[in-house]
Amino acid sequence: MCFFDQHRFVCGDWKWGHFRQHCNREYRTGETCGMKLIMTTVPVGQKCKLCEKIDTKMRRRAAEVDRVQRWQRDGGRFRASIEKSVDIIKGLDAEIYELGCERTRRVQGIGSAH
Known part of the structure; x- marks a missing residue:
């Protein structure tokens, strides 16, 4: 010990x-x-690297959501751009979920599969 x-x-x-x-x-x-x-x-006066990654992806997701809402208010002229941003949001949601699962595994002391 x-x-x-x-x-x-x-x-x-x-x-x-x-x-x-x-x-x-x-x-x-x-x-x-x-x-x-x-x-x-x-x-330590900061968050861990995993939480920093989650925060970064959440900020990027919020920016994409704002962009989609702005384009939808403009009458839907940017349909292709909206679809692309929605796909980006779905990808970010998946990444955020995986990082959240990793965070939970670390807190529980299980470790990672890598």
């Missing part, structure tokens, strides 16, 4: 930080026993 720092993000996610102290179970020099315990929790 070796000790490490834990970096906690604003979104609640976390990652392991630097190694801090060996436990008495590990007798090999320079090795850790494989069991990690938290020495200190270091707050």
Whole structure:
């Protein structure tokens, strides 16, 4: 049970930080026993990379929705553009869903399939 720092993000996610102290179970020099315990929790003033990706895709989706609504108010003259934006929105929805599932797996400690 070796000790490490834990970096906690604003979104609640976390990652392991630097190694801090060996436990008495590990007798090999320079090795850790494989069991990690938290020495200190270091707050990080930002979201994790996964949440940042989700936020970016949500902003892009909102921009596409605004664009479609504006084109629909203009009388539907931009039918092909509307269809293309709707396809982009569907693709973004799928990506956001997958990232959300990945986020849930991480929170539950299941890990990823990769």
